[in-house]
Amino acid sequence: MARHGGRTVRDLRRESRSTVLQRLYFDGPMSRLALGSAAGLSSGSVSNVVAELMADGLVEEAGTLGADGGRPRTLVRVAADRGRLVGVDVGETRVRVELFDLSMSELARTERVLPGHGSRSYDVGVVAGHILDGVAEVLGADRADGRAQGRGELLGVGIGVPGIVEHTADGTLVHGQTVGWDAVPLEALLRDSGRLPAHVPLFVENGARTLGQAEMWFGGGRGARNAVVVLFGSGVGACVVTDEVEQGRAVEWGHLTVRVRGRRCRCGARGCLEAYAGAEALLARWREAGGQPPSGADEEAALTALLSAARPGDGGEPDPVAAEVLAETAEYLGAGLADLVNLFQPERVLVGGWAGLQLGPAFLESVRAHTLAHALRHPAGRVGIALGRLGPDAVTVGAAILPLAAFFARGGRRPPVDSPAPAPAWRAALGGRLAARRGGG
Structure with missing residues (x-):
């Protein structure tokens, strides 16, 4: 050719x-x-x-x-109905699965709560089961929809997960230290279940990176060449997008040390940003200071209670304990963002994740002030700091972008079906010599 x-x-x-x-x-x-x-x-x-x-x-x-x-x-x-995409957000409190067409219009969704949130050690089999059940459910709901005819084939399943994602020749491994995952072969577990069609591409990436991908393609990052997208949920993470790394790179920003010999982080180290600024740590500090979240409330409900206490909407007096914890969290986040601004000098910093969006514009103003106070003047003078625009579904949307990007890269053609490749001649010859030696020895 x-x-x-x-x-x-x-x-x-x-x-x-x-x-x-x-x-x-x-x-x-x-x-x-x-x-x-x-x-x-x-x-x-x-x-x-x-x-x-x-x-x-x-x-x-x-x-x-x-x-x-x-x-x-x-x-x-x-043609929006040419294909369908599945996005999965493996959060630290729930697994969310959504089905989209090519225009990213939602066709179906489901959520499953993860048990044992306080233990911070999630059974891999349970999580994999939730993913597989969720994918089956949204695809089944789409098939049951009378309008589903002609929507096209499933182009892939994308999954956003907490932790470091390692792509190896044998599949994807997830190193999620804060959730008790050590080199978890998530891709192999899902494939080996037999519940996913063998020809459907499967993609696994860090959740902060999928959030960043979504905001850069469809949200507040559009048009920027250099940006940092922050995921502020139970913990914190970030995705850095530069000219050199256009698809974004997940960085374990939450485990940057902000106080030597400080609070114990759930990763095991002391003084990490996440030990002060993640939603879990924020609520723990509120309890330690005397705050009383509603009994049995999950993290989202408890954070709502803290916000209501710190900023009562009925004109009442703010709870000084809640207000102080919130103000301190804003200062830690601002200092952490200043490090990202100094290191990467982005045009924009976007704050997403369920906790970041729930804390909202008023909290962001305080974070912005602390960021600018801690950052060097030149990069601080060029950066815009805002909330993400895609809401709590941004990680799921970003996960669905993974198969969409691969679809574009292939020029819209189907992925090739893998077939066994012949071994190189040197490998066959070496294997023969080794076998002969073993037989003769």
């Missing part, structure tokens, strides 16, 4: 399809003329690629655009 600078004609065709799909997805509907300019392709190439994508059912016409003194131009767009 002919090659162009090391790439085959097939590679070039796939890249053109990928570029056209992405431009139509983010900026469409568009005319072929506008699409050629946006994609950097000739009019002939655009016409050929669009015709090919329309024949595959990936692109459809979307009306016309009038032109002064000329023929109206036909608009085209990505």
Whole structure:
């Protein structure tokens, strides 16, 4: 096959399809003329690629655009019902599963509460079972919907998890120290269950990274080249997006040391940011100071109670204990954000996660003030700090983006079916010699 600078004609065709799909997805509907300019392709190439994508059912016409003194131009767009995507958020209190079409419109959802939250050690089998049950449920709900016909194939399942995610040749391992997971082969567990179709791609990533991906594609990060997206939930984490790492890199920001010999963090170390600033630590400090969350309340309900105590909406007097704990948390978060600002000099810092969004704009103002006070003047003067825009479903949306991004990278084609590859000749020869030695020894 002919090659162009090391790439085959097939590679070039796939890249053109990928570029056209992405431009139509983010900026469409568009005319072929506008699409050629946006994609950097000739009019002939655009016409050929669009015709090919329309024949595959990936692109459809979307009306016309009038032109002064000329023929109206036909608009085209990505067909939203061409495929479906599943996003899974493995949080520290629950597993949320959502099914989307290509436009990221929600088709079905389900949630399952995780038991034993106080123990911080989650049974891997239980979590895997919740994921598999949730995926089956949303797909079943979609099949039962009379409008489900023609929605296209399942393009993949994306999963956002707490902890460090390691991609190996044998599958994905999750190192979730704060939840008692040590090199958990989550991908293999899900595959080996036999409950996921073998041909459906499966992606596992850190939850902060999926949150960052969602905000960069669809939320407050759009248009920024350098950003930090913070996940503030039971614990804290961050995703750093730079020119060098366009897809984002999860960083264990919550385990940055903010006080030597400080509070014991749930990771086992002392003085981590997460020991002061995560929702779990915030509520623990409130209890230690004399606060009384409602009996039996989960973290979200307890945080609501703390906020109501610190900022009563009926004009009553704030609880000084709750107000002080909240103010101290804002200062710790601000100092932690200042470290990220100094290290990465982002254009934007976005704060997401259920706890960050629940604490809201008033809390963010205090965090912003402390961040700017602790950061160096030059990067602090260039950064914008805001709440994420996608709400509590952002991790799930970001998880669904994982198979969507892979779909675009393949130019909208189906993933190849793996088949056993022949072993290199050197391996067969070496294996023969070793076998001979064992037989003779």
